Amino acid sequence: MRRYTAWKIGGPADALLEPKSVDELTGAVQIAREAGVPVTVLGGGTNVLVRDGGIRGLTIRLAKSLTNVEFDGDRVFAAAGVLYPVLANTTAGRGLAGLQFATGIPGTVGGAVYMNAGAYGSETVELLDWADVLRDGEVVRMPNEDLGLAYRKSVLHEHPDWIVLRAGYTLKPGDPEELKSQIKEFRAQRMSGSPNKPSCGSTFKRPEGDFPGRVIEAAGLKGTRVGNIEVSPVHANYLVNLGGGTARDALQLIEHVRATVREKSGIELESEVRVIGEP
Numbered sequence: 051m052r053r054y055t056a057w058k059i060g061g062p063a064d065a066l067l068e069p070k071s072v073d074e075l076t077g078a079v080q081i082a083r084e085a086g087v088p089v090t091v092l093g094g095g096t097n098v099l100v101r102d103g104g105i106r107g108l109t110i111r112l113a114k115s116l117t118n119v120e121f122d123g124d125r126v127f128a129a130a131g132v133l134y135p136v137l138a139n140t141t142a143g144r145g146l147a148g149l150q151f152a153t154g155i156p157g158t159v160g161g162a163v164y165m166n167a168g169a170y171g172s173e174t175v176e177l178l179d180w181a182d183v184l185r186d187g188e189v190v191r192m193p194n195e196d197l198g199l200a201y202r203k204s205v206l207h208e209h210p211d212w213i214v215l216r217a218g219y220t221l222k223p224g225d226p227e228e229l230k231s232q233i234k235e236f237r238a239q240r241m242s243g244s245p246n247k248p249s250c251g252s253t254f255k256r257p258e259g260d261f262p263g264r265v266i267e268a269a270g271l272k273g274t275r276v277g278n279i280e281v282s283p284v285h286a287n288y289l290v291n292l293g294g295g296t297a298r299d300a301l302q303l304i305e306h307v308r309a310t311v312r313e314k315s316g317i318e319l320e321s322e323v324r325v326i327g328e329p
């Protein structure tokens with residue numbers, strides 16, 4: 051799974067499917083369930099830590115698989131595999147405002163619903179109308195208020211067998227040139243403030259009234275390494291893979307950071323990363 055995750059970490063999947071259509075996806079899920087084979091769904095693999103033993107059963111990867119985007123006035127319908135930066139650009143180009151923040155989030159529409167992804171003071175919950183979710187073999191249109199979207203979480207965390215297939219957003223009219231220039235600005239900010247090495251972005255959620263990067267740096271942890279995973283000297287909330295880092299190293303470093311910050315400042319950091327697979 052190293053090849054399929056932003057962190058470039060993870061043992062092998064028994065089987066990996068990149069479905070070409072929703073029918074192929076639902077058919078594969080049905081066959082797997084009937085055969086008692088576990089199913090794991092990934093978007094872009096940008097917020098997961100796949101353990102070194104890999105993933106048993108069928109892994110389905112949607113990034114670049116289901117990528118259809120449709121428009122109806124100020125409404126946008128995006129398939130689960132559409133990359134968020136692509137959606138930011140496409141909607142801006144159409145003169146639709148609201149999703150510029152998505153330019154900095156490298157995952158998919160499905161992953162963004164699952165995580166209620168956000169940046170620069172905006173979050174998915176503010177624009178999302180509904181998500182079509184495959185539940186027990188049926189597609190259910192779940193309205194925003196039923197998705198339990200809160201800071202980096204959703205009701206999907208409690209239902210690992212539910213799969214987001216599509217999402218609908220309502221945006222506002224805007225000037226394409228202005229929207230594109232805001233996207234450019236966001237990108238430039240990212241380029242200068244974050245490390246250029248494999249990671250899963252922010253590792254820890256914001257603690258009450260503070261920033262994880264600040265408290266980790268204040269605990270003197272910048273540059274700390276376990277194996278080839280390092281607390282980035284550029285931004286302390288990024289744990290970067292220097293090459294060949296393992297999930298075991300990453301998990302150890304996460305625990306070390308949590309324990310040190312707890313000891314030095316009494317703050318309890320919570321990881322934002324979803325840990326999957328076998329040790």
Ligand SMILES: Cc1cc2nc3c(=O)[nH]c(=O)nc-3n(C[C@H](O)[C@H](O)[C@H](O)COP(=O)(O)OP(=O)(O)OC[C@H]3O[C@@H](n4cnc5c(N)ncnc54)[C@H](O)[C@@H]3O)c2cc1C
Pocket residue numbers: 056090091092093094095096097098112130154155156157158159160161162163164165166167168169206212213214215249250251252324
């Ligand atoms: C460099 C970098 C910068 C980042 N910056 C940000 C940021 O600014 N803001 C932010 O919020 N996040 C950020 N992230 C984290 C990440 O991009 C988001 O959490 C993103 O929403 C994850 O989407 P994904 O498709 O990659 O999900 P994955 O990592 O593939 O999966 C994450 C979880 O979602 C589930 N999932 C994925 N797709 C589906 C689906 N279709 N149906 C059901 N469950 C699904 C998976 O099972 C898994 O539990 C960053 C990551 C990186 C690497």
